[in-house]
Amino acid sequence: MLxxxxxxxxxxxxxxxxxxxxxxxxxxxxYERIGLIDEVRRNATGQRRFTDGDLEWLGTLKCLRDxxxxxxxxxxxxxxxxxxxxxxxxxxxxxxxxxxAVDASLDDLAAKxxxxxxxxxxYRSV
Amino acid sequence: MLxxxxxxxxxxxxxxxxxxxxxxxxxxxxYERIGLIDEVRRNATGQRRFTDGDLEWLGTLKCLRDxxxxxxxxxxxxxxxxxxxxxxxxxxxxxxxxxxAVDASLDDLAAKxxxxxxxxxxYRSV
DNA sequence: GTTTGCGTTGGAGTCCACTCCAGGTCTTAG
DNA sequence: CTAAGACCTGGAGTGGACTCCAACGCAAAC
Numbered sequence: 001m002l003x004x005x006x007x008x009x010x011x012x013x014x015x016x017x018x019x020x021x022x023x024x025x026x027x028x029x030x031y032e033r034i035g036l037i038d039e040v041r042r043n044a045t046g047q048r049r050f051t052d053g054d055l056e057w058l059g060t061l062k063c064l065r066d067x068x069x070x071x072x073x074x075x076x077x078x079x080x081x082x083x084x085x086x087x088x089x090x091x092x093x094x095x096x097x098x099x100x101a102v103d104a105s106l107d108d109l110a111a112k113x114x115x116x117x118x119x120x121x122x123y124r125s126v
Numbered sequence: 127m128l129x130x131x132x133x134x135x136x137x138x139x140x141x142x143x144x145x146x147x148x149x150x151x152x153x154x155x156x157y158e159r160i161g162l163i164d165e166v167r168r169n170a171t172g173q174r175r176f177t178d179g180d181l182e183w184l185g186t187l188k189c190l191r192d193x194x195x196x197x198x199x200x201x202x203x204x205x206x207x208x209x210x211x212x213x214x215x216x217x218x219x220x221x222x223x224x225x226x227a228v229d230a231s232l233d234d235l236a237a238k239x240x241x242x243x244x245x246x247x248x249y250r251s252v
Numbered sequence: 253g254t255t256t257g258c259g260t261t262g263g264a265g266t267c268c269a270c271t272c273c274a275g276g277t278c279t280t281a282g
Numbered sequence: 283c284t285a286a287g288a289c290c291t292g293g294a295g296t297g298g299a300c301t302c303c304a305a306c307g308c309a310a311a312c
Binding site: 060063064067085098099105106109110112113117120 | 186189192193211214217218221222225229231234235236238239241242245246250252
Binding site: 150152153156169171172173196197198 | 268269270271272277278279
């Protein structure tokens with residue numbers, strides 16, 4: 001659930017962040033450990049408190065992940081983001097290369113969907 | 127390379143079959159072991175000789191595999207095919223369910239491609 | 253203020269789908 | 283005939299990406 005600091009920016013427990021981001025709590029901790037997400041803010045006793053900014057970044061990660069980018073390349077992207085604005089041209093290059101890959105897999109997937117449809121039609125005709 | 131029996135149906139060594147199917151030799155042997163492909167014909171000394179029929183089936187497997195079907199479900203499909211024509215209605219059900227999944231992942235992938243495009247456009251605008 | 257359950261850590265374990273290996277046999281090009 | 287290269291088997295190993303565990307500390311609901 002949401003844990004408001006007071007009237008300021010909302011923060012979320014790891015459980016709530018998991019629910020909202022679509023990653024499991026274990027995966028969130030794992031991603032933090034390997035540097036995919038920056039060190040997350042903690043409350044006084046050390047529990048993680050995710051911000052809306054964290055969630056937005058997790059949305060980007062989810063998109064990259066779900067489109068087949070390997071964790072290692074996501075880590076490179078995360079490092080670029082950490083390194084500041086002068087890495088923007090390189091981030092663009094990375095995302096463009098990835099988009100090319102995604103487009104290719106879209107085409108491939110569509111062709112294979114048609115093959116499956118053909119197979120179904122064939123079975124129906126038997 | 128192609129190893130013709132005589133003037134009849136062509137057969138292929140595992141290496142050639144790998145080249146043509148897009149699966150590695152190890153994967154072909156693995157698929158045979160777990161029942162994804164029927165026992166492959168052998169020559170006198172026990173080497174595998176794949177037929178065009180085997181290759182066609184491998185094409186189907188490749189399609190299912192590349193569209194994200196788990197090996198276990200492919201094995202179920204293979205078992206249905208082995209069991210004869212009375213399993214055709216069930217094969218249709220299986221393929222239709224899979225096509226629904228493929229359509230969903232096409233939609234998802236397209237949406238995420240757009241998200242990536244948006245990200246690129248944003249970076250370009252900075 | 254206590255119980256129920258959420259969160260912490262480091263490290264080990266799991267799952268899937270291959271992939272590799274050793275130690276041998278077979279095939280084929282020259 | 284021989285040497286290089288393809289193929290055989292059973293079983294072990296790999297890689298990627300988590301996922302689970304134990305043993306503990308905190309939180310928050312009543």
